Amino acid sequence: MKFFIDTANLAQIREAHDLGVLDGVTTNPSLMAKEGISGHDNVINHYKAICDITDGDVSAEVISTTYNEMVEEGLALAKLHERIVVKVPMIKDGVKAIKYFTQQGIKTNCTLVFSAGQALLAAKAGATYVSPFIGRLDDVSTDGLQLIEDIRLIYDNYGYQTQILAASVRHAMHIINCAKIGADVITGPLSAITALLKHPLTDSGLAQFLADHAKAAAAGVEPV
């Protein structure tokens, strides 16, 4: 399973990259705004800076909502860097735009997916990635992980190559359950990824090992 980080924060992207487990980055207009990135040139430069950190795919979202505008915006984004994936919302013109980009050999990420039907359409249009938002479904008392299971079943039934990119991941259990189900990718905050590291028995076990080592060294125990 691939790990993407869902942020436009360069320090966090660098930290995840340095950990050695980062396979890509997803951004969205809200995440860009959170970092104070606005204005055409700043946005473009920021995407380039992200591409310079990671070796993986970088999703850059269009803000247009009509077919012609999405195509124009997506083509410009795709030209920025070979690792850019054009992120397109699941709306009627978005599906058409995904089909167009697919025919041009441009990678796409179909975003704001909340149902199996939407995921089926994204796959039929040839999306590289489909992004079901599991955390936001959980927020409205709907089982986000069940949606991942349903999409996995549908894609496997027909051999669709679209990768299931479980998005709106909020915590480590989301990641573990997505791995059990067979999501191809998860995207979430750095905190969800680093939370996978944690176990109290690891901490207490390491403390014990180091204490025993120090005790033996102090007592002058010779290696056998």
Ligand code: E4P
């Ligand atoms: C997907 O690519 C989105 O950027 C993201 O995962 C949304 O997550 P949120 O619901 O935590 O905002």
